[in-house]
Amino acid sequence: MRESASVLRLHKDASFHEADALAEKNLLREVRPDGDGKDAPSLSGQDIRLDRLSKSFGDRSVLSDLDLVIPAGQLLAIVGRSGCGKSTLLRVIAGLDRPTSGTIAIGDAEVQSLQPNVRLLFQDARLLPWHRVLSNVGIARTKGWQETAAAALADVGLADRWNDWPAVLSGGQAQRVALARALVSRPGVLLLDEPFGALDALTRMEMHRLLERIWREHGFTTVLITHDVAEAVALADRVLVIRDGGITLDVPVDLPRPRREGADTAAVALQARILEEV
Amino acid sequence: MAGPSRLHGTGAAALRTLASWALPIVLLIAWEIASRSGVLATRLLPAPSAVAAAFWESLKNGTLLTHATISTERALKGLFIGGGIGFVLGVLAGISRPAEIVFDSSMQMLRNVPHLAIIPLVIPWFGIGEEAKIFLVAIGTAFPLYLNTFHGIRTVDPKLIEMARVYGLGPVPLFWRVILPGAMPSILVGLRFSLGLMWLTLIVAETISASSGIGYMTMNAREFLQTDVVVLGIIVYALLGKLADFITRLLEARALAWHPTYRRTVTRGATS
Numbered sequence: 001m002r003e004s005a006s007v008l009r010l011h012k013d014a015s016f017h018e019a020d021a022l023a024e025k026n027l028l029r030e031v032r033p034d035g036d037g038k039d040a041p042s043l044s045g046q047d048i049r050l051d052r053l054s055k056s057f058g059d060r061s062v063l064s065d066l067d068l069v070i071p072a073g074q075l076l077a078i079v080g081r082s083g084c085g086k087s088t089l090l091r092v093i094a095g096l097d098r099p100t101s102g103t104i105a106i107g108d109a110e111v112q113s114l115q116p117n118v119r120l121l122f123q124d125a126r127l128l129p130w131h132r133v134l135s136n137v138g139i140a141r142t143k144g145w146q147e148t149a150a151a152a153l154a155d156v157g158l159a160d161r162w163n164d165w166p167a168v169l170s171g172g173q174a175q176r177v178a179l180a181r182a183l184v185s186r187p188g189v190l191l192l193d194e195p196f197g198a199l200d201a202l203t204r205m206e207m208h209r210l211l212e213r214i215w216r217e218h219g220f221t222t223v224l225i226t227h228d229v230a231e232a233v234a235l236a237d238r239v240l241v242i243r244d245g246g247i248t249l250d251v252p253v254d255l256p257r258p259r260r261e262g263a264d265t266a267a268v269a270l271q272a273r274i275l276e277e278v
Numbered sequence: 279m280a281g282p283s284r285l286h287g288t289g290a291a292a293l294r295t296l297a298s299w300a301l302p303i304v305l306l307i308a309w310e311i312a313s314r315s316g317v318l319a320t321r322l323l324p325a326p327s328a329v330a331a332a333f334w335e336s337l338k339n340g341t342l343l344t345h346a347t348i349s350t351e352r353a354l355k356g357l358f359i360g361g362g363i364g365f366v367l368g369v370l371a372g373i374s375r376p377a378e379i380v381f382d383s384s385m386q387m388l389r390n391v392p393h394l395a396i397i398p399l400v401i402p403w404f405g406i407g408e409e410a411k412i413f414l415v416a417i418g419t420a421f422p423l424y425l426n427t428f429h430g431i432r433t434v435d436p437k438l439i440e441m442a443r444v445y446g447l448g449p450v451p452l453f454w455r456v457i458l459p460g461a462m463p464s465i466l467v468g469l470r471f472s473l474g475l476m477w478l479t480l481i482v483a484e485t486i487s488a489s490s491g492i493g494y495m496t497m498n499a500r501e502f503l504q505t506d507v508v509v510l511g512i513i514v515y516a517l518l519g520k521l522a523d524f525i526t527r528l529l530e531a532r533a534l535a536w537h538p539t540y541r542r543t544v545t546r547g548a549t550s
Contacts, residue, residue: 001340087391095442096440096443105472114443114444114446116446119445122441122442124437126437126438126440128438128439128455128456129536130441130459130460130462130534130536131455131459131536131538132536133455139442139445139447139455140445140446140447141451165535165536166536167536167537167538181445209318235507
């Protein structure tokens with residue numbers, strides 16, 4: 001049942017990313033028909049709409065009059081210098097901070113506070129050091145959490161580390177556990193706040209492939225905050241540049257998947273264009 | 279550490295253990311010789327052999343065990359009451375600003391009073407019964423646990439608390455799974471301080487007013503100039519203190535197994 005749903009989604013989203021035959025085959029292989037659907041996974045993402053959104057701290061304006069629609073299932077990258085307000089935007093979408101004015105809606109509901117269908121990946125993994133990996137992944141302790149947590153760990157390729165303490169994991173492994181923790185509840189929206197910023201280049205590329213694969217499997221709407229233009233072009237359907245609290249560039253990335261980082265002239269040209277705006 | 283750590287195997291470990299015991303053994307032998315040759319008056323300090331004899335005697339007639347049991351019972355009762363109150367107030371002040379406003383300045387003021395200074399008041403309040411001693415121990419043990427619990431809860435990483443909120447943890451799971459484990463290293467430090475104060479307070483309380491317990495045993499022996507029993511009492515206190523410390527170490531090894539630093543400490547402790 002899940003397989004057919006993802007295939008449907010794939011066809012529906014064909015305008016966002018052209019699925020070549022290989023990717024489609026991978027997708028079918030990687031979707032495991034493991035559940036009976038009773039935990040109601042939101043296999044399709046939810047759209048996000050910002051309407052005249054402003055946020056200021058005291059008299060310092062961070063975001064001003066932002067209008068933005070992120071269609072369901074899109075992988076959007078937001079690029080900007082540090083302090084441009086991109087992290088604040090993410091916190092507002094997550095419901096951690098309230099906007100000063102304007103509204104934000106996810107799916108049909110206006111965001112008033114923290115949403116159970118929205119998950120956030122932080123710059124640091126933020127695993128609880130006193131829980132073993134499996135307990136960290138199943139932190140919400142929903143019914144049957146051991147099984148879902150183990151499945152999520154297998155999904156990120158860390159099935160055999162379930163009984164380790166977080167202290168013994170490498171930075172990349174810790175972020176993969178954090179990703180598994182976000183996946184457990186089958187979120188409609190996944191927000192990523194520079195989660196790969198502290199990793200070395202090789203691990204980061206590995207994480208890009210993992211995130212891309214899981215995003216295509218699960219179909220959640222993704223907002224990735226990054227200061228790395230190459231990362232944005234490698235992963236996203238669409239790149240947004242934020243400067244001084246406003247959107248200065250909104251450009252689609254029409255490159256076929258799977259993408260090879262730094263090996264495509266079209267990607268390099270796009271990177272140069274985005275860099276000009278940052 | 280560089281020298282002995284080059285030695286390997288069980289033989290080296292045995293040698294290390296032997297080396298760490300060498301100084302006390304040499305001291306003990308010197309002390310015995312000094313006593314027997316008359317350099318050290320037994321009236322002032324008895325020979326180790328006399329202390330050992332006193333130990334055997336009091337063990338045989340059961341007085342040592344009776345007194346040690348009574349002392350331990352008082353110490354633990356005081357710790358449970360005082361430490362429990364300190365812990366609960368520390369948790370309340372740690373998680374709630376209003377509770378902090380109500381308790382904290384009073385606790386900070388009271389903790390600066392040396393608790394043994396209230397002995398002259400404790401005797402008219404409770405007489406010389408059990409309550410007086412348990413009350414003093416409770417007062418002594420409450421403050422370290424209060425301070426360290428409060429401090430531990432306030433220094434839990436706010437990023438972890440924010441993460442837990444994003445992942446939908448309510449206040450009760452947040453406390454049990456994030457705040458309390460995060461504060462646990464500090465709480466256990468508080469417990470160790472409390473245990474130290476527990477024995478100290480009990481010794482003083484028992485030497486002032488008691489008709490049983492190790493403190494009474496030593497004071498009684500002093501009256502009859504039985505210095506061997508006095509030294510024995512001191513050694514028993516040291517052993518009880520060491521035992522309490524050992525139990526806290528086990529507790530730390532269990533509760534803080536996730537903590538890389540504590541894991542190292544425990545292994546080091548086990549080999550030394």
